[in-house]
Amino acid sequence: MSLKPGRTILSSTISKTYVEEIKNKVEALKGIRPDGPLLVGFLANDDPAAEMYANWTAKTCESMGFRYELRTVPEKDFLEEAIIEANRDDAVDGIMVYFPVFGNAQDQYLQQVVSREKDVEGLNHVYYQNMYHNVRYLDDKQQQKSILPCTPLAVVKILEYLKVYNNLLPEGNRLYGKKCVVVNRSEIVGRPLAALLANDGAIVYSVDVNNVQKFTRGEGLKFKKHHVEDLGAYSNELLQQCSADADVIITGVPSETYRFPTEFIKEGAVCINFSSSKNFDDEVKTKASLYVPSTGKVTISMLLRNMLRLIDNRQK
Amino acid sequence: MSLKPGRTILSSTISKTYVEEIKNKVEALKGIRPDGPLLVGFLANDDPAAEMYANWTAKTCESMGFRYELRTVPEKDFLEEAIIEANRDDAVDGIMVYFPVFGNAQDQYLQQVVSREKDVEGLNHVYYQNMYHNVRYLDDKQQQKSILPCTPLAVVKILEYLKVYNNLLPEGNRLYGKKCVVVNRSEIVGRPLAALLANDGAIVYSVDVNNVQKFTRGEGLKFKKHHVEDLGAYSNELLQQCSADADVIITGVPSETYRFPTEFIKEGAVCINFSSSKNFDDEVKTKASLYVPSTGKVTISMLLRNMLRLIDNRQK
Known part of the structure; x- marks a missing residue:
C-alpha cells in the first residue's frame, strides 16, 4: 500500500x-x-x-x-x-x-x-446556553468571560492549528465555505461542537445512529443562534452523500468496533477523532491530508485555560 | 370474587x-x-x-x-x-x-x-438540589421559598390526605416507622420522591429495572441529606421481599403492559400509581386499604400552587 x-x-x-x-x-x-x-x-x-x-x-x-x-x-x-x-x-x-x-x-x-x-470542563447549563447563543460574557459589563465546554473547544483549537479556520476571514466567519461531518450528537460534545462550527460559518452535517441534521448559521440572528434542519433517518447512503464533499470529518464514537468508512472520505479531507476509541482505520492516511488520531492533550490544555479564566472571573 | x-x-x-x-x-x-x-x-x-x-x-x-x-x-x-x-x-x-x-x-x-x-414544574436544578438537601428557601433571609417538583410533591400531598403522614409526629418525621416501595427511579419523579419520603422519616425501597436501593434519612445530617444503600440487582424475589411488609406501594412505570404483582401487596397496604398507564390490576382492591389509580389532578393543583409561590417570590 x-x-x-x-x-x-x-x-x-x-x-x-x-x-x-x-x-x-x-x-x-x-x-x-x-x-x-x-x-x-x-x-x-x-x-x-x-x-x-x-x-x-x-x-x-x-x-x-x-x-x-x-x-x-x-x-x-x-x-x-x-x-x-x-x-x-x-x-x-x-x-x-x-x-x-x-x-x-x-x-x-x-x-x-x-x-x-x-x-x-464548562459543563454548567449557563455555559452551554451561552455557547449555543454565541454569548461570550457572563455579565452585562462584559468583564467575566463565559467558559466553553472543553472537548468541543479543543476541536475548534485543533481546526485553528490545522488552518481550517481561515485568518483572512473576519472573526466569527472563519469557517465560511467549509463543510464538516460530525459523527456524534451527545449533549456533552457532538451537539455543542456542531453548533460552534456552524456559528463560525461552516455547514455541519451532524450524524448519530438515528438521523442526520444540517447545522448552519441562523439567518435571523435574533438570538444569534445556529439553525438546525433534519435531513432524514441515518443510512450509509446519506452519510456517504454528506461526506462526499466534506472538508472535515470529525468522529466521536465510543466503540472499539466502529470505524468511519475510509471510502467515504474525500481525497485531502481533514480527519479528527475525539473518541478515546480508534474511529479511523490506518488507511485514513491514504485519503486524509491531515489526520489527528486523538484530542486528549489539547482538551487538557483547554481545561487549564478555562481554570485560569475562572480564577480571573472570581477576582473581578 | x-x-x-x-x-x-x-x-x-x-x-x-x-x-x-x-x-x-x-x-x-x-x-x-x-x-x-x-x-x-x-x-x-x-x-x-x-x-x-x-x-x-x-x-x-x-x-x-x-x-x-x-x-x-x-x-x-x-x-x-x-x-x-x-x-x-x-x-x-x-x-x-x-x-x-x-x-x-x-x-x-x-x-x-x-x-x-x-x-x-420545579424542574430547575436549584430546586432539585434544594429538595435533596432539605433546603427550603432560596435566600439566606428565608423570604423566598424553594419550589418542589410537581409530581413528587403531589404524591406527598396524597399521602398526607390518606393519613399515611401522621400529624402526631413532629414535622419532618411524620413517616417514621413507614416502609414504602417506589417502582420508578427517574430523575424527574422516582428518585426525588424516594428522597422526599426518606427525608420525612420513611424507609424507602427504590426499584428500577436494574436494581433495588434503600433510601433512609441520613444519620450525620451534615448536608441534611438522605442516605442510599444498594440492595442488589432487580429480581422478582427481591421486589417481593421488599413489598412483604411495605405500608405503601407507589408505581410509575410508563408501560401499558406492566402490572405490579397483586400477590406481592401486603393486606391493607396503600397503593398509588403516578404513571399515566394503569400499573395495578383491578384485583388491587382485594388487597389495598386505599387505592389511588392516578395522581394527575393533584399534580395540576401543585403546579398552580407553585405558580402562586413563584409570583410571591418575584414580588419579594
Whole structure:
C-alpha cells in the first residue's frame, strides 16, 4: 500500500502551542497562589480510561505549575457531598468529575452540582446556553468571560492549528465555505461542537445512529443562534452523500468496533477523532491530508485555560 | 370474587381540598393580575397524552381564575427561542413544557432553559438540589421559598390526605416507622420522591429495572441529606421481599403492559400509581386499604400552587 503524502498530527504537538501562554499566566498568579492553582478531580468509577486520563491530567498540571489532587470516592452516593465540600473550599480553584458515574440521568444532575465558578470542563447549563447563543460574557459589563465546554473547544483549537479556520476571514466567519461531518450528537460534545462550527460559518452535517441534521448559521440572528434542519433517518447512503464533499470529518464514537468508512472520505479531507476509541482505520492516511488520531492533550490544555479564566472571573 | 372493604380514592377528590386555598390567593392577586395569572404551556410533540394533559390543565386553570395559553411549536428546534421569549415576557407568570420533546438528553438541556423564576414544574436544578438537601428557601433571609417538583410533591400531598403522614409526629418525621416501595427511579419523579419520603422519616425501597436501593434519612445530617444503600440487582424475589411488609406501594412505570404483582401487596397496604398507564390490576382492591389509580389532578393543583409561590417570590 503506497501512502499518500498526508500527515498525522498528534494532539501533544498541538497542545505545545498553549504551554507558554498557560505557564506565564500561572506565574502571574504567584501572588495569590504561590504553589500554583489547585485542580481537584473526582473519580467515583473504576473505568481504567478515566484513571489514565486522570494520570495524564496530573502530569500535565504539574508540568505547567498547577497542583492536581485526585479524590477517589469509593461510594458513588457520597460524590455529591464531596463536590459540595470542594465548591465551598476557597483553596480549590477548579473541579472536574470523571464521568460516567451512575451512567444515567443522575450524571446530568451531578454535572450541575459543580459550582459554576469552579467548573473547568464548562459543563454548567449557563455555559452551554451561552455557547449555543454565541454569548461570550457572563455579565452585562462584559468583564467575566463565559467558559466553553472543553472537548468541543479543543476541536475548534485543533481546526485553528490545522488552518481550517481561515485568518483572512473576519472573526466569527472563519469557517465560511467549509463543510464538516460530525459523527456524534451527545449533549456533552457532538451537539455543542456542531453548533460552534456552524456559528463560525461552516455547514455541519451532524450524524448519530438515528438521523442526520444540517447545522448552519441562523439567518435571523435574533438570538444569534445556529439553525438546525433534519435531513432524514441515518443510512450509509446519506452519510456517504454528506461526506462526499466534506472538508472535515470529525468522529466521536465510543466503540472499539466502529470505524468511519475510509471510502467515504474525500481525497485531502481533514480527519479528527475525539473518541478515546480508534474511529479511523490506518488507511485514513491514504485519503486524509491531515489526520489527528486523538484530542486528549489539547482538551487538557483547554481545561487549564478555562481554570485560569475562572480564577480571573472570581477576582473581578 | 369478593372484594375486601378497601376504598378507591380519586385524585379529583383529593385535589378539591386545595381549590379554596388557591382561589383565595388568586383573588388576592387581582391588584396586579386583574384577569388572573398567566400560565403558558409549550407543546412541541404530537403525543396525545400531552395534549390531554394540556386540556385538563387549561380547564383546571380557568376554573380557578388563572389564564392558560397553549403555545404549539411546530418545529422542535424553535422551542428554545419560544421559551426564552416567554422568560423575558413580564406578562407570563409561569411556564411549563410538555416532555418528551427530543426524547434524549437535549430535553434535560431544555428543562434548564425555562427561567427559574417561572418554572412551575420545579424542574430547575436549584430546586432539585434544594429538595435533596432539605433546603427550603432560596435566600439566606428565608423570604423566598424553594419550589418542589410537581409530581413528587403531589404524591406527598396524597399521602398526607390518606393519613399515611401522621400529624402526631413532629414535622419532618411524620413517616417514621413507614416502609414504602417506589417502582420508578427517574430523575424527574422516582428518585426525588424516594428522597422526599426518606427525608420525612420513611424507609424507602427504590426499584428500577436494574436494581433495588434503600433510601433512609441520613444519620450525620451534615448536608441534611438522605442516605442510599444498594440492595442488589432487580429480581422478582427481591421486589417481593421488599413489598412483604411495605405500608405503601407507589408505581410509575410508563408501560401499558406492566402490572405490579397483586400477590406481592401486603393486606391493607396503600397503593398509588403516578404513571399515566394503569400499573395495578383491578384485583388491587382485594388487597389495598386505599387505592389511588392516578395522581394527575393533584399534580395540576401543585403546579398552580407553585405558580402562586413563584409570583410571591418575584414580588419579594
